[in-house]
Amino acid sequence: MIQNILEVALNNNYNLSDIANLISNLTSNLSDILLNTSNKTLIVSQVDPNWFYSASAQSAATIVGLMGAFTTTKLINYKSFVNQLQKEIAEYKIKIDHLKKEIETKNTYIREYNYxxxxxxxNKFLGFIAFEINPDKPYSLDELYAMTQNNLDYLQFENIDKTILAEKYNEEYLSDVRNLHEFPDTAEPLVKKNEGNKYELKKHQTNLEVVVEKKAERSYYKSLLINKQHMLASKKEVMGLRDNLGSLFIFSLTGIFLPLFMMLCSNETMTQYRNITYIFIFGGWILIIGQLYSSVIGLFKDNN
Structure with a gap:
């Protein structure tokens, strides 16, 4: 009909009524093409089913490839992150063990000095009370120790060690006390002077300071170690990778294998289930986009 209109126009053998009739017939025929007069529903554009399913599978394969590359990169980065965490944890454990040995060594010196x-x-206390002790009827250990507690005369001995007192308050000491009572002028004094020296005191103070510093350093590394261990034990990254792989698997089924399977069917079946297949593909694509969006948002949150 369009050709007839052109021929009439070219030959100049037309009038308005003829052109109007031709256009009316053309419009009517186009309406018959666009509308199914039997059920009054729109007819979907006639796309080759083989092309539709093939193009859908290829597009989905491209998306799967991109998402697979993203997931693989994320997996490699996570593996590198885990290796770095394990390396740092091992280093912190070595440092903590080394600090522990240093602290134990210093504490040994401190205990020896305190002893x-x-x-x-x-010895000083026993020397002070030597003349108060009757060697024939000496004080018991408990009586002697009680003298150092809440007694203003012996206030400097209030923190005396009872175990050491029991070691030194023995027969040898009582024998020295007896000699002191019998020969006060010639007996060896029980209180010796200058038993300590400034070097030992300075070393003791230095050891105390070093122990405090080392304990603080060890506590710092322990907190770092606990933090790294918690990060290593966290399943957040693993769950994210599982979700990515799961969505990738689902989209592979709906976007690639489903269209390829439909291509094995007849043209009528391919045409009949074309819309449903498209919905499955679109749903899988939405799932992929959602996982990608979630991963990107998670990266920004971790950086903040």
């Missing part, structure tokens, strides 16, 4: 000071304090 010497306790012995000096006990």
């Amino acid at each position: 010497k000071m306790e012995i000096k304090l006990v």
Whole structure:
């Protein structure tokens, strides 16, 4: 009909009524093409089913490839992150063990020095009370220890060690006390002077300071170690990778294998289920986009 209109126009053998009739017939025929007069529904444009399913599978395969590359990169980065965490954890454990040994060594020196000071304090106390003790009827250990508690005369001995006192308050000491009572002018004094020296005291103070510093350093590394262990034990990244792989698997089924399977069917079946297949593909694509969006948002949150 369009050709007839052109021929009439070219030959100049037309009038308005002829052209109007031709256009009316053309419009009527186009309406018959666009509308199904039997059921009054729109007819979907005639696309080759093979082309539709093939193009859908190829497009989905491209998306799967891109998402697969993203997931693979994320997996490699996570593996590198885990290796770095394990390396740092091992280093922190070595440092903590080294600090522990240093602290134990210093504490050994501190205990030895404290023991010497306790012995000096006990010897000093026993020397002070030597003339108060009757060697034939001496005080018991409990009586002697009670003298150092809440007694203004012996206030400097209030923190005396009872165990060391029991070691030093023995027969040898009582024998020295007896000699002191019998020969006060010639007996060896029980209180010795200058038993300590400034070097030992300075070393002791230095050891105390070092122990405090090392304990603080060890506590710092322990907190770092606990934090790294929590990060290593966290399943957040693993769950994210599982979600990505799961959505990738679902989209592969709906976007690639479903269209390829439909291409094995007849043209009538391919045409009949074309819309449903498209919905499945679109739904899988939405799932992929959602996972990608969630991963990107998670990266921004971690950086903040």
